[in-house]
Amino acid sequence: MSEETKSLNFLEHIIEDDLNSGYSKEDLRFRFPPEPNGYLHIGHTKAIGISFGLGEKYNAPVNLRFDDTNPAKEEQEYVDAIKRDISWLGYQWESELYSSDYFQQLYDWAILLIKKGKAYVDSLSSEEIAELKGTPTQAGKNSPYRDRSVEENLDLFERMKKGEFEPGTHVLRAKIDMASPNMLMRDPLMYRIMYKSHHRTGDDWCIYPMYDWTHGESDYIEQISHSLCSLEFKPHRELYDWFLDQVVEESRIRPKQREFARLNLSYTIMSKRKLLKLVDEGVVSGWDDPRMPTISGLRRRGYTPAAIRKFIETVGVSKRDNVIDVALLEFCIREDLNKTAPRVMAVLNPVKLVITNYPENEEEWLDAENNPEDEAAGSRKVPFSRELYIEKEDFREEANRKFFRLKLGGEVRLKNGYIIKAESVIKDENGEVTEIHCTYDPLSRSGSGTEESMRKVKGTLHWVSVKHAVPAEVRVYDRLFSDEAPDGHKDKDYMEFLNPESLTLVNAFVEPSLKEAKTGERFQFQRLGYFNVDDDSSADKLVFNKTVGLRDTWAKQQKKG
């Protein structure tokens, strides 16, 4: 194996530079810090892939740290889902940690800051604080409480902790610079009063630390070397460093925050809030609806961890805003499934085909290759008989030479079976074809070795024997939004772009071997696409999800007309 020397992304350059300037490889340590307030989506996968990927590359530990400083939004359900998803992607964290583990340490440090005159209790209302904060173009003004004595601050802060005050009456703020061009440096809040029971600490605390105060110090406690986050945190870096300055010791690792551009995918949205709305309003069946860009949605849809990881690797890392073409994601799953998914036959939109010269009660079991890409996959038997289902779209009474499928007087091969010739049709009162009558060449059976079996005919159709067909529900998905950038319009809400045809229920017929298919198993329905067995599937009712269609150059040609 010739290992290609892959070029480094800018984060790897930063790490390499650190390593070259004396940083020890043993000191490398990363973290993934989700807030347990929703499910992970494909965008998070990028962040996961970056930090865990770096961990794998440098053989460095990666902590899973739940950033749980806001009990108003966070729940155990989300913690469990996040762990499940990361594990499913195939990543292993060094330690499962929680910001809430550090509440006491954070509190102690806060007192230290007060004593150093770097923090004070403000007793303004939130509106007044916002008012005095100024705007990006206008400096803020000092709070009248800014110069309280250390003693008074200590006393007030302790009483905040004891629960003597109502929410909103007091907050602890860092004393930095109300005139800073960086709004985040204008005396940011460190603590607020909140009487909410926390999913881990219960009712131990009634003051909770804010993100900025918590995050960097948590990184420091865990001795994270590189704290990687998305671009919108860039302005926070100055504050991150300021907070660190208050507590770092020379001898310990000082974490550095670096920012990368988050992932955007065409035809979808990536905001947890907006995804939650789809769930709450019943637009989708849940966080794991196969149309959702969540990891659990993609999993249920039939995506593999390998495909998702390949996708993340392929999109790369940089600092520019980007929109990845969803076609790349689809390419990645096809590439994986092409090599691994067993081929089977299923007819989604059936029309009956009768082979008039095939004996009435005969049936034969034909050999069918399970995967032409993988010889080890072996073969199976599929039943053939006089009456079959084929796809409606595979037949036309008349068609030009470009139509490789079945037409009256034309020949086609039935996959793994015989060459047939269409002779006539039966129609209903509306003129719809209800039955196609054809004849077959008994000597043309696939693999029989006869001269007739070697004959080349232009088209090959998939089919299912009527008598042996197993009914199944197939859920055919299309993109959830019809617009390339659903939340990229200033004048229109993303909900306006919902695709009414994102889910189509189809009553299909599948070959009998599928009767034993287990939940989660993935198949290629030949000539149609990749499908997997849905969680809703049961012994008496098979349910499949369409993961993704095959590349379809025929459809493209037709569109061009």
Added chain:
RNA sequence: UGGCCUAUGGUGUAAUUGGUAACACAGCUGAUUUUGGUUCAGUCGUUCAAGGUUCGAGUCCUUGUAGGCCAACCA
């Protein structure tokens, strides 16, 4: 009336750090094919603009332009 960040084919990413733009996806053409799949061969197309430094600039400098982020007791 501010601060910060980013500009490379349609999309995304790279370029030995100043040495003559490449890889993937998408598109297109053809070959192979018992999946209009796969595979194979080929093809299209790129450095935001204007100046400057230099033998030489995607890379450095200046000035513009465009886009993004920042005013939650959210993370």
